[in-house]
Amino acid sequence: MTAHLSRRSLLGLAGAGAGAYLLSACSGDEKSSDPNAPQTINWWHIQNTEPMLPVWAAMANEYKTAHSNVTFTIQPLENEAFKAKLTTATQAGDPPDLFQSWGGGVLKQQVDAGLVKDLTDDLKDLVGGILPAAMQPYTIDGKIYGIPFDIGMVGFWYNKDLFTQAGITEPPTTWAGLLQAVGKLKTAGITPVAIAGKDKWPAHFYWSYLAMRIGGVGALQKAVDDKNxxxxxxxxxxxxxxxxxxxxxxxxxxxxxxxGSPDGQAATMGNGKAAMELMGQWAPAVQGSSSTSKKGIGDKLGFFPFPAVDGGKGTATEVFGGGNGFAVGKDAPAATIDFLKFLLSVDNQRRSAKTGAVLPTVKEATDAISDPNNKVVAETLAKNTGFQLYLDQAYAPALGQQINDSVAEIIAGKKAPAAILKDITQVAKTV
Structure with a gap:
């Protein structure tokens, strides 16, 4: 895939505790090519909280009921725990059978190492019904190595009541306006922004968006192409x-x-303790599941795009984000691909969309988007004039990690902005 995508319309186009769930037992040759042989699918995903955790479990149970020879070992993992565990597994040459993927440079590295299946022929019928741009991060050298089940963008989620208390009548449309809003919130005794400083990846959203607003959507792609x-x-x-x-x-x-911890970024928003967070389309669902009430702030929640920067080459219609999908491990049993087709069926995509945690990628299921905030995200995506995949997925893993680490140093006040560029460039020259 390419890190910079162009998406002109949506139709031209996801936590806390986790464990391993074993759905019954099985015996026999799990890696047999015979689709009727006993098979266990080892499935790792990051939908480890409500509302999608039970939905995925139910779908696996339904598939198992219809296929008596198939069983599942399911491991729902928190985002960072998942990345760490998957890295260990792939370095050992033993990826799970079905696992979360954001595509991009990380998937390409897995492809180059021969760790994932080429799905081009097996899923050609399914792909025809998927929003084309959603497929781009999973398409490498013209072949398909993953399937997206969700597509969306990063933007500001805000508490309408807290904005009103601070005298903010409209969401800011410029960076200067955002800084003014922060000042008004602080004056009113309200925490302006919730952020997960320990996890690092949420902070890279800010720097990436600012780079796009100042240099245009192509600035980041040019940097990686030039290794500068x-x-x-x-x-x-x-x-x-x-x-x-x-x-x-x-x-x-x-x-x-x-x-996603009980006292983390999403919970701070979900409990009404901060006015804003910069996060992807899954934010309302995680705010709800992480909040004390398990409901979040409901209709108090609003969404607005990342503001423009005065004098910048970019516009507020250029968006940063991506989707969630699945790749299939090199030794996955035969039933894995059939189960993937089941997950991406129109009916199951509609079920996922109705939770409010997923913006579906199957064209026929987009009519199931009912959550008002998700509708706003979809409408914003539909008007975009350029798209940039998350940098820690678009780029080679080492480069993406360096960007996360370097931006975290700015957030922590440990390093000057100019200094981090030299660190990032140094890594860029080695990948």
Whole structure:
């Protein structure tokens, strides 16, 4: 895939505790090519909280009931735990049979190592019904190595009541306006922004978006192509981010906060303890599952795109984000691909969409988007004029991790914006 995607319309186009769930037992040759042989599908995913955790479990049970020779070992994992465990498994050459993938540079590395199946022929009929741009991160050198079940974008989720209390009548449309809103919230005694400083990846959203707004959607792609991130546009992105950091907008203890833990970023928003978070389309669902009430803030929640930067080449219609999907391990049993088709059926995509945690990728299922906030995200996507995949997935893993680490240093006040560009460039030259 390419890191920079162009998406002109949506139709041209996801936690806390986890464990391993064994759905009955089986014996026999699990890797047999015979579709009727006893098979166990080892499935890892990151939908480890309500509402999707029970939905995935139910779908596996339904499939198992209809296929008596198939059983499942399911491991729902928190995002960072998943990445760490998958890295260990792939380095050992033993990937799970079915596993979460965001596509991009990480998937390409797995492809190059021969760890995942080429799904081009097996899923050609299914692919025809999927939003084309959603497939791009999973298409490498013209072949398909994964299937997306969700597509969306990162933007600001905000508490309408807290904005009103601070005298903010409209969501900001410029970076200067956002900084002014932060000032008003602080004056009103309200925590402006929730962030998961420990997890790092949420912080890279800010720097990435600022780079796009200042340099245009192609600035980040040019940096990786040139193996040079030490550019005026990216330096300016860091300086703008430092403007926000200097206002001390984040919740108390943010540097130790995780995203989905009971006292983390999503819970801070879901419990009404902060006014904003910059997060993807799954935010309302995770806010709800992480909150004390398990419901979040309901109709108090709103969404607005990342603001424009005065004088920048980019526009607020260029979006940053991606989707969630699945790849199939090299030694997966024969039933794995059939089960993947089952997960991506129109009916099951509609079931997923109705939870509010998934924006479906199957064209016929997009009519099931009922959550008002998801509708806003879909409408914003439909108007986009450019798209950038999450950098920690678009790029080679080492480069993506360095960006996360470097942006975290700005957030923590440990390193100047200009200094991180030299660190990132150094890694870019080695991948």
């Amino acid at each position: 991130f030490d550019t005026p546009e990216l330096a300016a992105a860091g300086e703008r981010l430092k403007e926000l950091v200097d206002l001390q907008p984040f919740q108390k203890g943010f540097l130790g906060a995780e995203y």
